[in-house]
Amino acid sequence: MESFVNVLLAGKISPDKTMLLPVDIHPFVVPTVISRMKEELDIVDFIIITRRETAESIRNVMNSFPTDVNIYFDNIMSKSLLKDNIFENLFLTRSLIKSLEGKLNRIYIDISAMSGPFAAGMMEERSNLKIDVVFTHVDILPLPGLPSYPFSPRWVHKVYIHGKIEPSQLSHPSNQEVDLPREIRWQGSKYVFMEISSILNSITGKGLVESFYDGQRHVPGEGDRLSIYASLPGGEEKKLLLTMDTRTGPSEEAVTMMYDSWKIISNMIHEQNSDVDKTLLDRVLMQIQRYTGSVDLVVKEMKPSRVEIRRDDQTREHREYKGWKIHSFLIDLVRQVKKPIALLPDTNMFYQGFHVTLLKASIKNGHPWSSIEGVRIYIPICAEAEINGKVAESAGEAKGLSLYSYIMALLANRAIDEVKKYYGSFQIPAVSPPCEASIAVVAQNILEEKAILMTADRKAYNAWQTINVCSDKVLCVYVGHQHKTINIDGMFSKYYAGIVLANLLYVSSLFVNLDIVTAQDKLRLSLESLRGSDAPVVKVSRIIT
Numbered sequence: 001m002e003s004f005v006n007v008l009l010a011g012k013i014s015p016d017k018t019m020l021l022p023v024d025i026h027p028f029v030v031p032t033v034i035s036r037m038k039e040e041l042d043i044v045d046f047i048i049i050t051r052r053e054t055a056e057s058i059r060n061v062m063n064s065f066p067t068d069v070n071i072y073f074d075n076i077m078s079k080s081l082l083k084d085n086i087f088e089n090l091f092l093t094r095s096l097i098k099s100l101e102g103k104l105n106r107i108y109i110d111i112s113a114m115s116g117p118f119a120a121g122m123m124e125e126r127s128n129l130k131i132d133v134v135f136t137h138v139d140i141l142p143l144p145g146l147p148s149y150p151f152s153p154r155w156v157h158k159v160y161i162h163g164k165i166e167p168s169q170l171s172h173p174s175n176q177e178v179d180l181p182r183e184i185r186w187q188g189s190k191y192v193f194m195e196i197s198s199i200l201n202s203i204t205g206k207g208l209v210e211s212f213y214d215g216q217r218h219v220p221g222e223g224d225r226l227s228i229y230a231s232l233p234g235g236e237e238k239k240l241l242l243t244m245d246t247r248t249g250p251s252e253e254a255v256t257m258m259y260d261s262w263k264i265i266s267n268m269i270h271e272q273n274s275d276v277d278k279t280l281l282d283r284v285l286m287q288i289q290r291y292t293g294s295v296d297l298v299v300k301e302m303k304p305s306r307v308e309i310r311r312d313d314q315t316r317e318h319r320e321y322k323g324w325k326i327h328s329f330l331i332d333l334v335r336q337v338k339k340p341i342a343l344l345p346d347t348n349m350f351y352q353g354f355h356v357t358l359l360k361a362s363i364k365n366g367h368p369w370s371s372i373e374g375v376r377i378y379i380p381i382c383a384e385a386e387i388n389g390k391v392a393e394s395a396g397e398a399k400g401l402s403l404y405s406y407i408m409a410l411l412a413n414r415a416i417d418e419v420k421k422y423y424g425s426f427q428i429p430a431v432s433p434p435c436e437a438s439i440a441v442v443a444q445n446i447l448e449e450k451a452i453l454m455t456a457d458r459k460a461y462n463a464w465q466t467i468n469v470c471s472d473k474v475l476c477v478y479v480g481h482q483h484k485t486i487n488i489d490g491m492f493s494k495y496y497a498g499i500v501l502a503n504l505l506y507v508s509s510l511f512v513n514l515d516i517v518t519a520q521d522k523l524r525l526s527l528e529s530l531r532g533s534d535a536p537v538v539k540v541s542r543i544i545t
Contacts, residue, residue: 001078001081001092001095001096003077003078004072004074004077004078004081004096005096005099005100007072007077007078008047008072008099008100008103009099009100009103011045011070011072013045013047013070013072013100013103013104014044014045015103015104015105015106016104016105016106017041017042017043017044017045018043018044018045018046018047018100018104018106018107018108019037019043019045019046019047019107019108019109019110019136020047020049020093020096020097020107020108020109020110021033021034021046021047021048021049021109021110021113022049022050022082022089022093022109022111022113022114022118022122023048023049023050023051023054023058023082023113023114024050024051024054024082024089024113024114024115024118025054025113025114025115026112026113026140026142027050027054027055027057027058027061027113028057028061028144028145028146028148029112029113029138029140029142029148030048030058030061030113031061031064031065031148031149032138032140032148032149032152032157033110033112033113033138033140034046034065034066034069034071035065035066035148035149035150036138036149036157036159037108037110037136037138037159038066038068038069039206040159040206040207040208040209041108041136041159041161041165043069043108044068044069044070045069045070045072046069046070046071046072047072047096048071048072048073048074049074049080049081049082049093049096050073050074050075050080050081050082051080051082051083051084052075052079052080054080054082054113055073055074055075055080058073058075059075059076061148064148081096086115086117086118086121087121089118090118090121090122090125093122093125094125094128094129097129097131097133098129098130100131101129101130101131104131105131105132106131106132106133106134107131107132107133107134108133108134108135108136109122109133109134109135109136110135110136110137110138111123111135111136111137112136112137112138112140122135123135123162132163133163134161134162134163134164134165135161135162135163136159136160136161136162137159137160137162138157138158138159138160139156139157139158139160139491140156140157141156141491141492141495143363143366143367143368144367145367145368145369145370146368146495147190147193147194147197149201150197150198150201150202151193151194151195151197151198152193152194152197152495152498153197153200153201153249153495153498154200154201154204154206154208154246154247155208155246155247155248155249155494155498156249156491156494156495156498157208158208158209158210158220159208159209159210160209160210160211160212161209161210161211161212161213162211162212162213163211163213164211164213164214165211180199180202180523180540180542181195181198181199181540182539182540182541183528183537183538183539183540184196184506184525184537184538184540185534185535185537186414186534186535186536186537187534188414188417188418188421188422189355189356189359189418189499189502189503190369190422192502192503192506193498193499193502193503195502196501196502196505196506197498197502199516199523199540200226200246200516203516203518203520203521203523204223204224204226204246204518204520205223205224205246205519205520207220207223207247208220208223208247220247222245222247223245223246223247223248224245224246224247224518224519224520225243225244225245225246225518225519226242226243226244226245226246226516226517226518227240227242227243227516227517227518228240228241228242228243228505228514228515228516228517229241229514229515229517230264230265230268230508230512230513230514230515231268231512231513231515232268232269232272232512232513233513233526235272237268238515239264239268240257241257241261241264241265241508241514242254242257242258242261242501242504243257246518249488249494249497249498250488250494250497250498250501251488252485252488254497255294255485255486255488255497256485258292258294258485258486258500258501258504259289259294259295259484259485259486261288261289261294261504261508262285262286262288262289262294263282265285265288265508265511265512266278266281266282266285266286268512269281269285269404269511269512273400276400276401277401280401281401281404284401284404284405284408285404285511287351287352287408288504288507288508288511289481290351290352290353290456290481291351291352291353291356291408291411291415291503291507292353292356292500292503292504292507293353293356293357293359293360293486293496293499293500293503294485294486294500294504295481295482295483295484295485295486296325296326296327296360296481296482296486297325297326297327297352297353297354297357297456297479297480297481298323298324298325298326298479298480298481298482299321299322299323299324299326299329299477299478299479300322300478300479300480301322301461301477301478302321302322302475302476302477302478303464303465303470303475303476304470304471304472304475305320305322306318306319306320307319307320307321307333307336307450307472307475308472309336309337319332319336321333325360325482326357326361326454326477326479327357327358327360327361327364328364329477330343330361330372330375330452331361331364331365331372333450333452334372334373334374334375335374337374337449337450339374339448339449339450340374340375340376340448340449341374341375341376341448341449341450341451341452342376342378342443342446342447342448342450342451342452343375343376343377343378343451343452343454344378344380344428344439344442344443344446344451344452344453344454345377345379345380345383345454345455346380346383346435346436346439346453346454346455346456346457346460347380347382347383347386347387347435347436348455348456348457348460349454349455349456349479350383350387350412350413350415350416350419351408351409351411351412351415351456352456352479353415354415354419354454355415355418355419356499356500356503358372358377358419358422358423359422359499360496361375362422362423363492363496369422370422370423371422371423371424372423375423376424376426376448377419377423377424377425377426378425378426378427378428378442378446379416379419379420379425379426379427379428380427380428380430380435380438380439380442381427381428381429381430381431382430382431382432382433382434382435382438382439383416383430383435383439384416384427385431386433386435387409387412387413387416388413390405390406390409391406391409391410391413394406394409404511406530407510407511407530407536410530410535410536411507411510411536428442429442430442434460436455436457436459436460436463436464437463437467439453440453440463440464440467440469440474441469443469443474444469444473444474446474449473450473450474450475451473451474451475452474452475452477453469453470453474453475453476453477454477454479455477455478455479456478456479456480458478461476461477461478464476486500505525506525506536506538509525509526509527509538510527510530510536510538511527513525513526514526515543521542522542522543523540523541523542523543524539524540524541524542524543525538525539525540526538526539526541527539
């Protein structure tokens with residue numbers, strides 16, 4: 001440790017803006033901690049001490065650290081200091097802080113990446129130190145693979161301070177001119193989420209800090225109001241699509257507006273294009289609701305209605321899944337069967353938010369945007385061919401209702417790409433149209449313990465029953481959606497709501513212009529292009545008032 005301390009003593013670390021960041025668990029939270037602490041408390045110097053097992057992970061994410069901070073990383077400047085013994089780590093950390101007492105007036109210690117016993121022990125050590133010690137923590141979901149701040153919403157990354165910080169010491173200045181991306185190109189829903197989150201963070205105020213000292217809890221007040229207005233190209237009328245407090249994130253009011261947003265878009269388009277059949281227009285645009293994840297897909301019907309589960313002791317049980325959310329149904333079935341299951345989606349599922357349902361299942365499984373253990377996804381060739389045929393037929397040159405149908409087909413194509421990219425899908429040689437008949441034949445020869453045929457088309461579901469494919473091995477599932485808003489209770493749900501919001505803004509801007517308005521800035525999202533490998537492309541522009 002001596003060589004590392006000598007480096008610190010020889011450096012120009014700030015006497016009042018230095019943070020010690022011990023990392024014995026969850027190294028993936030470090031970029032978010034550093035970004036949030038720089039943003040809210042203007043910390044400029046970060047001393048990172050690690051276990052050897054966590055150091056490599058931090059090395060891999062250092063390129064996502066803010067560029068305007070100084071990093072003192074034990075594993076790079078010397079070697080990892082922390083061990084497996086909690087008491088040894090406590091003594092070492094206390095010794096490190098004591099060696100800096102002559103150089104620092106105050107030290108911040110963040111406990112976000114510390115195990116509970118380690119953090120508790122450090123808080124006990126506060127009285128043995130001669131400098132002012134302030135403990136901090138940042139809300140972060142403990143899941144690897146989630147984008148770090150600022151590429152995830154600020155409202156899920158509240159900063160907690162255990163110690164007195166005067167209001168004048170908090171750093172949440174008004175928004176300065178921020179370089180915005182000129183466009184958002186399709187590179188998957190994760191990229192869309194990151195870009196939209198970064199934009200919203202850059203145009204809304206900071207100050208999401210809660211502190212505790214002298215027995216008093218000090219909570220942040222209301223934040224900026226974020227409002228989204230929809231308008232048609234060339235039109236003057238604007239309609240409110242969504243509004244929310246940017247410190248608390250989506251509220252019940254906000255997710256209700258997200259749930260109903262497609263209706264506003266459909267009504268606006270029909271008012272300007274009254275010759276378009278409203279029923280057909282609604283049928284196309286209502287897919288926005290499911291595609292973006294603004295509602296949860298559910299098991300509306302299933303044949304057989306009860307799933308036979310064979311236990312290790314040769315006994316059999318039956319389980320009913322009607323009404324279950326699809327992502328919960330998949331995870332539970334794998335746990336019950338204890339063997340891999342096959343999932344075969346019909347063509348329409350790629351219009352219905354199948355990729356978002358898989359995302360939600362992967363979050364529930366602990367690894368966002370990655371394959372779901374025990375679920376093997378088979379993409380039928382006929383489904384891909386049907387969707388690609390609709391895209392190729394128009395190539396973005398259609399008008400009116402045909403244009404809107406083309407946009408949804410293009411999004412369905414991107415959903416297939418997403419499933420391939422993140423969820424380890426396989427292609428199956430179901431080629432003969434209609435696709436629902438072709439995959440029914442293939443499903444009976446799948447090697448997995450159970451095969452799930454999944455469709456949102458009543459006609460296809462009825463056909464599977466008529467041709468007698470549904471059995472104990474082949475489960476036929478007719479998909480519907482909940483007639484209520486998504487859940488926002490708890491941090492996991494708030495995070496997912498942020499993903500849905502990003503999806504909704506991106507997809508909606510393909511049909512109408514969206515003005516994003518806060519007290520500090522005003523932006524517009526609008527359709528730029530429907531052609532090319534990275535289409536749809538959304539243009540991002542600042543509205544000068």
